[in-house]
Amino acid sequence: MDIFVQILLNSLETGGIYALAALGIILIFRTSVTTNFAQGSISMFSAFLATIVLIRTGISPISAAIVGMLFALLIGVLVDYFVISRAQRVNPVSKQIITLGLIMIFLGLAPMLFGTDPLQFPRFVYGSYSFFGATISYNAIFNIVVGLALMGILFFALQKTKWGLSVRATASNDVVARMMGIPTAQVTRASWAIAAALGTLSALMLAPTNSVNLSMMDTVQVTALLACILGGFTSFYGAVIAAYLIGFASNLLSFYVSSIWSDSILYLLILTVILFKPTGIFGKKVIKKV
Amino acid sequence: MNSKLMNFYKSHKPYSQFLLFGIILSLLPLLVNLGLVKYSLLTTVASILIYSIVALGLNLLLGYSGLISLGTAGFMGMGTYLTAFITADLGLPFELALIISVAVPMLIGVLTGLVSLRIEGYYLAIATLAISEILRKVFVEFDFVTNGFSGKQAQYPKLLGFLQLDRNGTYILIVFFLILVMVMMHNLVNSHTGRALSTMRGSEAAASAMGINIYRHRLLSFAIAVSFSALGGVLYMHFVKYTYPNAWILMLSLNILAVIVIGGVRSISGTILGAFIVFGVPDLILKRLPIIGSIDGAAYIFNGLLIILVILFYPNGLINMRFDIQRNFRKLFKRGEDLNG
Numbered sequence: 001m002d003i004f005v006q007i008l009l010n011s012l013e014t015g016g017i018y019a020l021a022a023l024g025i026i027l028i029f030r031t032s033v034t035t036n037f038a039q040g041s042i043s044m045f046s047a048f049l050a051t052i053v054l055i056r057t058g059i060s061p062i063s064a065a066i067v068g069m070l071f072a073l074l075i076g077v078l079v080d081y082f083v084i085s086r087a088q089r090v091n092p093v094s095k096q097i098i099t100l101g102l103i104m105i106f107l108g109l110a111p112m113l114f115g116t117d118p119l120q121f122p123r124f125v126y127g128s129y130s131f132f133g134a135t136i137s138y139n140a141i142f143n144i145v146v147g148l149a150l151m152g153i154l155f156f157a158l159q160k161t162k163w164g165l166s167v168r169a170t171a172s173n174d175v176v177a178r179m180m181g182i183p184t185a186q187v188t189r190a191s192w193a194i195a196a197a198l199g200t201l202s203a204l205m206l207a208p209t210n211s212v213n214l215s216m217m218d219t220v221q222v223t224a225l226l227a228c229i230l231g232g233f234t235s236f237y238g239a240v241i242a243a244y245l246i247g248f249a250s251n252l253l254s255f256y257v258s259s260i261w262s263d264s265i266l267y268l269l270i271l272t273v274i275l276f277k278p279t280g281i282f283g284k285k286v287i288k289k290v
Numbered sequence: 291m292n293s294k295l296m297n298f299y300k301s302h303k304p305y306s307q308f309l310l311f312g313i314i315l316s317l318l319p320l321l322v323n324l325g326l327v328k329y330s331l332l333t334t335v336a337s338i339l340i341y342s343i344v345a346l347g348l349n350l351l352l353g354y355s356g357l358i359s360l361g362t363a364g365f366m367g368m369g370t371y372l373t374a375f376i377t378a379d380l381g382l383p384f385e386l387a388l389i390i391s392v393a394v395p396m397l398i399g400v401l402t403g404l405v406s407l408r409i410e411g412y413y414l415a416i417a418t419l420a421i422s423e424i425l426r427k428v429f430v431e432f433d434f435v436t437n438g439f440s441g442k443q444a445q446y447p448k449l450l451g452f453l454q455l456d457r458n459g460t461y462i463l464i465v466f467f468l469i470l471v472m473v474m475m476h477n478l479v480n481s482h483t484g485r486a487l488s489t490m491r492g493s494e495a496a497a498s499a500m501g502i503n504i505y506r507h508r509l510l511s512f513a514i515a516v517s518f519s520a521l522g523g524v525l526y527m528h529f530v531k532y533t534y535p536n537a538w539i540l541m542l543s544l545n546i547l548a549v550i551v552i553g554g555v556r557s558i559s560g561t562i563l564g565a566f567i568v569f570g571v572p573d574l575i576l577k578r579l580p581i582i583g584s585i586d587g588a589a590y591i592f593n594g595l596l597i598i599l600v601i602l603f604y605p606n607g608l609i610n611m612r613f614d615i616q617r618n619f620r621k622l623f624k625r626g627e628d629l630n631g
Contacts, residue, residue, distance in 0.1 A: 035412050035415070035416065037360075037415075037419075083602075086602055087601070087602060090601060090605070091356075092411075093352070093356045093358065093411065093412075094551075094601045094605065096358060096412060096415065097358065097547060097597060097601060098597070100360075100597070101544075101548070101593075101594040101598045101601075102594065102598070103540075103544060103594070104541070104544055104590045104593055104594030104597070105591050105594035105595060107541065107587065107590055108587030108588065108589070108591035109587065109591060110587070111587050112587050112588075218423070218540075222416075222419055222420055225416045225419065226416065229416055260427075260431055261431075263427070264423070264428075267421075267423065268424070270420075271402075271406070271417060271420065272405075274405060274406070274409070274413070275404075278409045
């Protein structure tokens with residue numbers, strides 16, 4: 001029982017990291033109609049910036065995270081301004097390739113600006129707490145709560161605010177939304193900014209267990225994309241639920257089967273699920289008109 | 291005699307062009323032996339040619355089916371490890387290793403395709419990304435076959451059991467395979483299948499209304515792309531003679547994609563040009579420049595920027611520049627005539 005509680009708690013933390021990244025990918029997919037492969041690289045880049053600020057100025061990790069997320073907002077805006085907004089007439093495949101080109105740029109810039117050595121980013125809070133025989137660090141509780149709260153705020157904003165309405169309108173039909181007077185260009189730009197910030201937060205939550213390095217987000221990026229497939233690209237919440245499910249499955253597999261192969265087995269499992277449920281667990285079938 | 295040769299050249303285009311290209315490439319070892327060019331240039335050109343083979347396969351996939359594979363590096367790496375295992379560890383002949391090392395990755399590719407190609411096109415990119423991660427894990431963890439991080443070695447190939455090739459011989463073998471692949475691609479694109487693929491590119495809905503099985507053609511082009519990647523891997527292994535897990539990262543797959551986008555989608559000569567730009571320019575030019583050359587990652591930034599710029603401003607690839615230059619020349623001359631008249 002205590003092992004199971006432990007796994008459940010760990011899953012909430014890893015699932016939250018995946019969910020934040022996946023939510024960013026979905027947000028961009030719905031507004032720009034492209035799978036953003038560069039999400040992980042942009043997050044890694046901003047995480048480096050946050051860590052450098054932390055090391056140079058000695059501010060607290062939480063303030064450094066906020067600074068990093070602000071940087072990420074700026075990077076998102078710049079990426080949209082210089083690249084994505086100019087690629088509106090480009091076909092979806094080429095748009096995907098553009099995001100792949102962005103990976104190359106960020107992966108090339110990072111070692112140039114920050115060096116090739118991995119950096120350490122501390123936990124947000126220290127200490128741990130035991131109950132039911134399971135131990136959970138305050139940092140994990142902090143990550144879980146912040147992740148859930150942020151996603152809660154975002155879902156609330158998507159459903160209840162004017163901004164959320166315009167995002168949903170842009171997502172459902174870009175052209176009609178523009179005709180209705182929704183500034184779709186700004187909505188898209190905001191989505192890129194918010195997605196970058198969400199990814200950066202997930203990178204900084206992951207950083208203490210690993211380190212801040214060039215390949216830190218590789219696994220998260222693949223997992224988040226698979227979460228979007230599993231949850232279906234058609235809804236915002238599907239990917240988030242799928243991300244938590246994947247986090248849970250990943251922890252179960254690494255405890256009961258093999259810690260080395262857990263991710264590989266998980267990827268194969270997800271691909272098998274897609275074989276039987278092509279639109280994802282929560283996805284709706286999209287009917288294409290000719 | 292000379293005009294006869296010219297006639298033959300003109301009447302057998304583009305095969306004669308491919309042949310001529312092959313002959314020119316084959317002269318390189320001679321130049322190296324004469325001391326006219328550097329020894330290391332042969333390695334650079336050989337790797338460019340290997341990446342051209344890989345990119346030609348991927349060009350079919352991207353150009354005609356509009357699909358992206360991010361597993362190129364993984365499948366290429368799989369080819370290197372398989373052929374190294376079969377020739378070095380098992381001591382079996384090179385030809386057998388070539389067949390098995392191409393067939394096994396192709397089989398895995400087809401299985402991946404079976405799952406992901408049924409739905410939207412962008413699923414393949416994500417599925418191949420996941421497969422590539424799994425393959426890299428296998429390269430690291432199956433150390434009783436792959437030697438883990440320390441890497442695995444192989445020798446120059448021995449053809450038909452008695453013809454032991456050296457460095458130059460292996461280079462010629464690579465040129466031979468490149469020309470073969472170019473001819474195959476040309477024939478395929480101009481065949482029944484090629485026309486079906488072209489129709490698919492125009493409109494998938496219209497193509498399927500005309501009775502073209504989209505799923506099967508997507509699967510076919512993906513299988514070809516994977517097998518060319520694996521072929522490239524086999525040739526790489528027997529030329530470089532060394533493979534290790536970190537050579538087969540996502541960055542390589544992205545570079546191969548850059549080759550196609552920058553050179554020219556659906557163009558054989560464009561692919562070759564792209565390979566020379568993506569893999570040649572950083573090696574031959576960028577590294578020699580005073581400040582930029584010493585910076586890590588300059589090549590990545592160069593290729594990444596070039597991808598984005600080409601897509602935004604020159605979507606048909608740099609190979610089409612020659613037409614633009616011709617047109618501008620003509621305009622220039624015309625203007626001159628106008629002024630004279």
